[in-house]
Amino acid sequence: METGVEPEDIGQDPEYAGRLEYHGDKENGYTLTIRDLRESDSATYKFRFITDQTRGRYYGDPGVTLSVTGLQVKVTGGHQDKTLTCSTTCTLTDNPTYIWYKNGHIVKEITSSLYSDYFSDADSYSCAVKGHEDLHSAAVCKKCWSVTYTHQSICALKGSTVDISCSYTYPSYHEIKHAFWFTKWSGMEAEDLSSVPGYEGHIEYLGDKKSDCTLRITDLRLNDSAGYRFRFITSGGKVAGSPVSLTVTGNLSHIYYCNYLIKGSHTDTVVYLMEKYQI
Known part of the structure; x- marks a missing residue:
């Protein structure tokens, strides 16, 4: 100093x-x-x-x-017998337990960051640290397609900011041509939100052309309530994820009622909102 x-x-x-x-x-x-x-x-x-x-x-x-780091899966080995490493840019404290996921389902919990097995090119793999299961690494695969959302349903207060966390996978030999979010189709094509009147300066794509597809919506309005979908186009195909339901309310008590209606996911949504917006 x-x-x-x-x-x-x-x-x-x-x-x-x-x-x-x-x-x-x-x-x-x-x-x-x-x-x-x-x-x-x-x-x-x-x-x-x-x-x-x-x-x-x-x-x-x-x-x-x-030092704040994210998780990344690195793949080494032969054609089918491979070793996956849950990699970070710094050493994590407290001797963490690593959780491995195959196609979104837990397959192993181990104290080592290495996981070796027989792997199919059609399967996707990701990792997380126990106690922080909501912070997955991006999934890796060789010949798979997927769009994964952290929350399928979100309730938020008018005027707040929300991040719709999202990751995606595609065959490693493909190249991303276009990636965007949409709520409506225009004819046979999805309508990119960034080109829709009223969304300029209101949304921000935080993702990249590799694996992250997170969308940020600021200064939420009641008419932002909709089903949001991520779509990406590669050199060899097109994929769109299922909708994430966003409900915007101006009344705090409606947040809890909204979450009550979202069966199966209301607990995660309440915690998400309380942590992010300090309700």
Whole structure:
């Protein structure tokens, strides 16, 4: 920290709004919890306290370095006998247990990040860390097609921002030509939301041309309630996912009623909203 430069309280930083929680007291110290981690949160964090004494300003040095990483499946081996590695850009703490998924279903829980078996080219594989099963890696496959959503149904408050998390797979020898979200068909073709009047500056495609297809909708309006579908076109085919149902309400009590109606997924949706929007 530079001499004479006042440190910035991250509690006042808009990037951390609604994501920080302090635990502790003035006698025993504080613990900081950061929710909904982003790669941009990677930094060195230092705790500072100020007393009523002259020059009574102190901070911990060298601080705690936090590295935020995502999971990625890497494939090595022969034609069919392959080894999958649940890879990260940094070493995870607490000796995690890795969960392996085949075509979306759990097949193994192990403490090693390696998983070896006989694999079919038509199957898809992904991994997660136990306790954080909602944070899957993108699925990998050689000859498969899929669109997977974290939540099939979402309830959100008017004026808030929602991320519709999504991942997709396609044959490794194909090239992505176009990827977009839509709610309606125009004739025989899906209508790209980014070209629909009223959505300019209102939606943001956070995905890429590899595996992530997350859509962000800001400043939600009541008429944003719809079924949202992701579609991608490759050099050898076209695929569209099933709809994600988004319900926008202006009344907080309607959130819980809405979730009650979404049988089988209302618990996940409530937790998602409470964590993301601090309801």
